[in-house]
Amino acid sequence: MALKVYADRMSQPSRAILIFCKINDIDFEEIRVDVLKNQQFSPEYKAINPMSQVPAIIDGRFKLFESHAILIYLSCAFPGVASHWYPGDLSNRAKIHSVLDWHHSNLRRGTVGLVFNTILAPLVGLPSNLQTAKEAEKILMKSLSKIENFWLKDGRFLVGSSQPSIADISLVCEIMQLELLSEKDCDRILSPYKKVVKWIEDTKKATAPHFDEVHDFLFKAQKRIRERKATESGKNEVKSKL
């Protein structure tokens, strides 16, 4: 029985798992859990992940959630995975753990707080908090600066590597979520960080063509959101002229 990956391509950690499986030729079945339709709260899915979040996997009888734990498990459980994704060397592996742990309270917290409170919450009719969005943007900018000046200081990929690891896939997929913002905001946030921008491109290339294929869903959502914003802004302009 092939590995089952429960995912929603709107979710950045879900995309990381899908790209990782594809680039490493892991045989898997993708099962969509539509988060906007609250399918993560169904009793069937809660039996797989009681935290009601995507992604999760089932490998044989073994269930697992939390995307970093999944990436590490897949790196070790499938013998075809090249060692640069999750190095066997003790200190290199420790550095990968360090950046993955750092990610949770920094880049991830910033991106999720900003995108949820400015784009996703209004879209699905949930309350949003602009003060939280503002604080999240500060965390995000600080995190990007740390990636630029520390994590990418000595190499093409994170922690000074010449080849990508699971950390590059995880963190770049997180940053891609900013594509849901307006083009102007996305540029304003990313353009000061030249190394970050180059690293995103390098990670895309290293995981081509799967990176773009898995992100196609996000780009289509981006297009719809930007068109909707443009229509709303047009309506407001007409209103203000009346």
Added chain:
Amino acid sequence: MALKVYADRMSQPSRAILIFCKINDIDFEEIRVDVLKNQQFSPEYKAINPMSQVPAIIDGRFKLFESHAILIYLSCAFPGVASHWYPGDLSNRAKIHSVLDWHHSNLRRGTVGLVFNTILAPLVGLPSNLQTAKEAEKILMKSLSKIENFWLKDGRFLVGSSQPSIADISLVCEIMQLELLSEKDCDRILSPYKKVVKWIEDTKKATAPHFDEVHDFLFKAQKRIRERKATESGKNEVKSKL
């Protein structure tokens, strides 16, 4: 040269590393980084951890920060560490990673947000946000419920183990930070979770006498904070009667 552990015993992840080293007879030197005196921002410490957080370690020439990454590194780098702390078996190890990853955005986020905004910020004259504290308490209660009903469901320790792992040390040290609240608040938060309370005791016993010795610093701080609160509340009572 012995392992160097840069720590502040007021910090819960610092205490986790210290207890782990002591229970496993790892030869180490503890170097205090006094967070209340902002020593984590000194250029010397930033050269060890550019994120200006405790704990960090130096092992020979190898520097590492993020407490979970450190616990995993120590488990693998020191041959005397018993395998239950960080199991070699692929699926058991994956479950430990899963609970450690889950911790960041759940139990840790809840505890830090609550204790910082109600106790630590006012203590050091930093602005506190009671709305954030309220939201953090919600995250904390939800996290404790998940520990009670999922993570501790099948065993004495996390992920159904009969012996403690690095995850037990990390999460119990986090919960111990609640000791800085008033006795009433601490009881109100923890007492509904019987399994959690038992698990805390079991983890203390499994790491005795080091657990209490390392926490002595926190208990002394707790005493000072509670005395100060009592004095302030006495003064307010006198004022209200005038």
